[in-house]
Structures are given as C-alpha cells and as structure tokens.
Amino acid sequence: MAINVGDALFVLSNQAMLDLLPSHPAATVARAASILHDTCLDLTRGQFLDMSYEERQDLTVDDYWPMVGGKTAALLSACCHIGALLGGADEAKQEAYRSFGYELGLAFQVQDDILGIWGDEALTGKSAASDLVEGKNSLPVLYGLSQNGKFAARWKQGPIQPEEVKLVAQWLVDEGGYDHAQNEAERWTARAIQNLEAAQPMGEAGRTLTGLANKLLKRKQ
Amino acid sequence: MAINVGDALFVLSNQAMLDLLPSHPAATVARAASILHDTCLDLTRGQFLDMSYEERQDLTVDDYWPMVGGKTAALLSACCHIGALLGGADEAKQEAYRSFGYELGLAFQVQDDILGIWGDEALTGKSAASDLVEGKNSLPVLYGLSQNGKFAARWKQGPIQPEEVKLVAQWLVDEGGYDHAQNEAERWTARAIQNLEAAQPMGEAGRTLTGLANKLLKRKQ
Numbered sequence: 001m002a003i004n005v006g007d008a009l010f011v012l013s014n015q016a017m018l019d020l021l022p023s024h025p026a027a028t029v030a031r032a033a034s035i036l037h038d039t040c041l042d043l044t045r046g047q048f049l050d051m052s053y054e055e056r057q058d059l060t061v062d063d064y065w066p067m068v069g070g071k072t073a074a075l076l077s078a079c080c081h082i083g084a085l086l087g088g089a090d091e092a093k094q095e096a097y098r099s100f101g102y103e104l105g106l107a108f109q110v111q112d113d114i115l116g117i118w119g120d121e122a123l124t125g126k127s128a129a130s131d132l133v134e135g136k137n138s139l140p141v142l143y144g145l146s147q148n149g150k151f152a153a154r155w156k157q158g159p160i161q162p163e164e165v166k167l168v169a170q171w172l173v174d175e176g177g178y179d180h181a182q183n184e185a186e187r188w189t190a191r192a193i194q195n196l197e198a199a200q201p202m203g204e205a206g207r208t209l210t211g212l213a214n215k216l217l218k219r220k221q
Numbered sequence: 222m223a224i225n226v227g228d229a230l231f232v233l234s235n236q237a238m239l240d241l242l243p244s245h246p247a248a249t250v251a252r253a254a255s256i257l258h259d260t261c262l263d264l265t266r267g268q269f270l271d272m273s274y275e276e277r278q279d280l281t282v283d284d285y286w287p288m289v290g291g292k293t294a295a296l297l298s299a300c301c302h303i304g305a306l307l308g309g310a311d312e313a314k315q316e317a318y319r320s321f322g323y324e325l326g327l328a329f330q331v332q333d334d335i336l337g338i339w340g341d342e343a344l345t346g347k348s349a350a351s352d353l354v355e356g357k358n359s360l361p362v363l364y365g366l367s368q369n370g371k372f373a374a375r376w377k378q379g380p381i382q383p384e385e386v387k388l389v390a391q392w393l394v395d396e397g398g399y400d401h402a403q404n405e406a407e408r409w410t411a412r413a414i415q416n417l418e419a420a421q422p423m424g425e426a427g428r429t430l431t432g433l434a435n436k437l438l439k440r441k442q
Binding site for chain 2: 001003004005007008010011012014015018021026027030033034037040041043044047048051
C-alpha cells in the first residue's frame with residue numbers, strides 16, 4: 001500500500017508541473033519538468049548505490065559522494081533550481097541556487113552522519129550511535145575504514161553490538177573519522193552559504209530561505 | 222531493487238513525453254503527458270482496489286469493473302489514445318481509439334479470468350484453475366458468490382485445495398460463472414471491434430493493430 005501511494009504522489013508531482021502551463025511559457029515548464037525527471041533518475045541511481053553498498057567491506061570515502069549526491073543533495077538541488085527558474089531568475093542565479101541546494105544537501109547529510117554516531121540522544125530523538133549498530137556506510141565510517149586501525153579491524157568482524165558502541169565510536173574519533181566528517185561538513189556549508197549569497201535571495205521568501213539554510217547548517221539535532 | 226528500477230522506468234516514460242517536443246506542438250505534448258499522468262493515477266486506484274479486495278468475502282460483480290478498469294483497461298486505453306493523438310487523429314477518432322483500448326483491456330482481462338480457471342494448462346503455461354487456489358477475486362468467482370450455491374458455500378470456508386479444484390470449478394460452471402464471464406468477454410469484444418472499425422486504422426500500423434486485436438480477442442492461451 002505504501003509503495004502504491006508513493007507512485008500516486010509521484011504522478012501528482014508531474015501533474016503539478018503541467019498545472020504551471022497557463023501561467024508560464026511552455027519552454028519554461030518543459031525545462032522545469034526536465035529538471036524534475038533528471039533528478040528523479042539521479043535519486044534512483046543514489047538509491048541503487050545505497051542498496052549496492054550494503055554488506056560491502058571494500059568501500060572508500062570516494063564511494064560516499066556519488067551516493068549522497070544522488071539522494072538528499074539531488075533533491076534539494078532540484079527544489080532550489082526549479083524555484084529559481086519559475087521565479088524568473090537569470091541563468092547565473094539559477095546556477096547559484098542549484099549549487100546552493102546541492103551543497104546544502106551534502107552538508108546536511110554529513111551533519112546527519114555525525115549526529116548518527118555522536119549526536120545527543122535527547123536532541124536527535126534517535127539513539128546515539130545507532131548508525132554504528134545498523135552498519136550504515138556513513139562518511140565517518142568510510143574514513144575510519146581507510147585508516148586500517150582498531151575501528152576498521154572491529155567493523156570488518158561483523159555487526160557492532162549496542163554495549164560496545166561507546167568504545168567503537170571513541171576509536172573512530174581517535175583515528176580521525178570525526179574530524180574528517182566535521183571538516184567536510186564545514187567545507188560544504190561554506191560553499192553553500194557562498195552560493196546562497198551569490199543568488200541574492202530577496203523579499204519575504206528570500207529571508208525564509210536564508211533562515212532555513214542557517215538553521216539546517218548550524219543544527220545540533 | 223525491482224521497485225527502484227520500476228521508478229526509474231516510470232521516469233523514462235515521462236522523459237519520452239518531453240522528447241516529443243521538437244516534433245510536436247507543445248499543446249499536443251502537454252495533452253499526451255496529461256493522459257499519461259491521469260492513467261497512472263487510475264492504475265494506482267486499480268491497484269489499491271485489488272489489494273483492498275484481498276480477504277474480503279462481501280464483494281459483488283459490481284466491484285469487479287472499477288478494479289479491472291483501473292488496471293489492464295486503463296493502460297491499453299492510454300496507449301491507443303496517446304498514439305491516436307500524436308498521429309494527428311481528430312477528436313472523434315481519438316475517442317474511438319481510446320474506447321477500443323479500454324474495451325480491449327476489459328475483454329482481455331475477462332478472458333484471462335476464464336483461462337485462469339478453465340484454461341488448458343498445456344496452452345496457458347500456468348496450472349489450470351490456479352486462480353481458484355490463489356483465491357483471486359475474478360469475474361467468474363464474484364458471479365458464483367452472488368448465486369449462494371455450493372460454490373459460494375465452499376469459497377467462504379477458506380482456501381481451495383489443489384485436489385478439490387476440479388470439483389469446485391465444475392460447481393462454478395453449473396451455477397453460471399463460466400457463462401456469465403463468457404458473455405461479458407463477448408460483449409466487450411464486440412464493442413472493442415466496433416470502435417476499432419470506427420477508428421479506421423490505416424496502413425501497415427493499422428493492419429498490425431487490427432491483427433493484434435484479433436489475436437488478443439480470440440486467444441485460447
């Protein structure tokens with residue numbers, strides 16, 4: 001039932017594109033629909049990678065970016081790009097919004113990875129370090145694996161048990177996994193903010209978007 | 222993985238619509254895309270009904286048509302309608318093709334129901350009467366239930382076992398389930414052929430379509 005409802009919602013997004021026709025030029029609507037379609041294909045690629053990565057022990061940090069690029073980042077990028085296009089922004093501003101969305105998505109995802117291991121349970125609402133128990137191929141984990149230290153040796157032995165999570169998470173800090181992810185989050189955050197400033201969001205909507213971005217990029221939960 | 226690939230194929234169908242833009246007027250492409258989207262929503266409605274009907278004992282023949290109308294029939298109808306639209310047919314011919322596809326779908330589905338209970342195993346490739354064992358709410362079954370005879374009494378007691386399939390299928394013949402379905406198949410076949418003739422399919426494509434329709438409507442497999 002859930003899959004079927006998802007299919008119906010997917011169709012509604014396409015109908016919403018056609019509903020733009022009376023008030024926008026046909027070429028603009030076609031371009032917006034094309035961005036939506038390309039993004040949806042990207043999402044299936046990201047989902048494919050995510051599923052392909054399960055159970056694999058040979059992944060590196062380089063395998064991480066195509067996967068998250070094809071998930072959170074592709075979706076936020078399309079939202080910002082289509083909004084700019086329909087709002088009448090010129091090519092340069094569209095590109096700034098598109099990049100902003102993409103980089104916001106990457107920064108958000110890396111932060112989510114950090115919180116999934118070292119987050120404050122009271123703030124995130126999910127058990128801290130649950131990503132370690134679930135064996136999720138997050139950025140800190142992939143970096144840790146590349147260090148071939150205590151963390152990598154333990155990870156390759158099989159599922160992390162809840163009672164050893166604190167120790168394993170500390171190994172990952174000691175071996176640089178936390179710092180690497182934190183640096184990447186800051187790098188993408190800086191680029192996202194740079195592109196948002198280049199896009200010069202205006203008026204009430206612009207203030208809301210800037211506020212939302214600041215909230216997402218500095219979030220502790 | 223299969224669901225994800227299905228999502229990707231769904232997107233490709235939308236991209237194919239946009240690919241029509243260079244060679245067709247934007248209004249025609251928008252109309253074709255709109256037919257596709259409406260049909261996809263119909264398909265999720267049909268799928269919803271199909272799943273909702275599982276395990277239900279209170280269904281009647283009237284519950285059958287919205288379900289099959291939202292599955293095979295909606296899909297074939299859209300194929301014929303969109304083809305006629307893009308081929309430059311006028312409104313009346315588009316409507317004839319649309320109706321032809323819908324009625325072909327209904328006739329095909331009812332025939333499939335008949336073959337699923339009384340089909341020749343050697344021809345259909347699936348075990349005859351397997352629809353009875355699987356508890357499928359096909360047209361003969363829904364008609365049989367309305368007769369409140371031996372068939373209905375047995376059906377309501379729980380799953381039909383393979384060893385009793387021949388007997389239960391014979392009860393369904395005795396109580397009119399076969400004849401009812403056969404009459405419905407013939408009724409929709411006659412209407413489909415009438416609309417196909419009204420559409421006056423032409424040339425090589427027209428001959429192929431007529432040949433396909435004849436093959437589907439008279440099939441024994």
